[in-house]
Amino acid sequence: MTRFNKFAAAMAISSLFCSSAVLAAADPTYASYDISLKAEIPTENFHVIPVESGWIDQEQEMGYDFGSSSLKAFEKQFQFKNTSGAIQATLTDQLNAGVPQMSNGTDAIPLKVMFNNIEVTDKAATVVTESAAKVGGRTALRISQKDSTALTVTGKFTGVVAITFEPVVAAGGNP
Numbered sequence: 001m002t003r004f005n006k007f008a009a010a011m012a013i014s015s016l017f018c019s020s021a022v023l024a025a026a027d028p029t030y031a032s033y034d035i036s037l038k039a040e041i042p043t044e045n046f047h048v049i050p051v052e053s054g055w056i057d058q059e060q061e062m063g064y065d066f067g068s069s070s071l072k073a074f075e076k077q078f079q080f081k082n083t084s085g086a087i088q089a090t091l092t093d094q095l096n097a098g099v100p101q102m103s104n105g106t107d108a109i110p111l112k113v114m115f116n117n118i119e120v121t122d123k124a125a126t127v128v129t130e131s132a133a134k135v136g137g138r139t140a141l142r143i144s145q146k147d148s149t150a151l152t153v154t155g156k157f158t159g160v161v162a163i164t165f166e167p168v169v170a171a172g173g174n175p
Contacts, residue, residue, distance in 0.1 A: 081136030
């Protein structure tokens with residue numbers, strides 16, 4: 001092999017290795033992710049927040065019970081505290097005569113909302129007493145079919161339950 005051929009062969013081989021290195025750099029063997037995070041830290045004086053995070057901004061399933069021909073209740077735990085007094089709750093928005101509902105566009109299924117075993121309606125109601133709120137604790141939010149009547153409607157039903165929690169300042173307390 002002549003000197004020129006040896007040189008050309010060496011150049012071809014080195015060129016092959018260099019292009020492999022460039023291809024390897026363009027196609028990494030690792031994965032890279034950007035993870036968006038958020039946190040909301042409530043005040044120590046007043047809060048009503050879900051114990052589990054991540055579900056409140058997503059649609060929740062109320063399954064259908066074939067045995068009773070009714071919807072299964074949706075239930076989640078909340079933690080609460082109000083150092084100034086009781087806590088009241090009110091349903092807002094998406095109400096039909098003060099009652100939340102799910103609809104398929106034609107038919108409606110009335111819903112009942114309970115917080116701490118107290119029904120929540122479009123009228124403000126105390127759902128946590130002053131003494132319980134001062135200490136803080138956990139309780140259930142439960143959304144169910146308004147009554148136990150067997151459903152005779154079919155279809156895909158959707159709805160929104162909008163609930164507002166507010167502190168009730170005890171007489172002589174600070175707002």
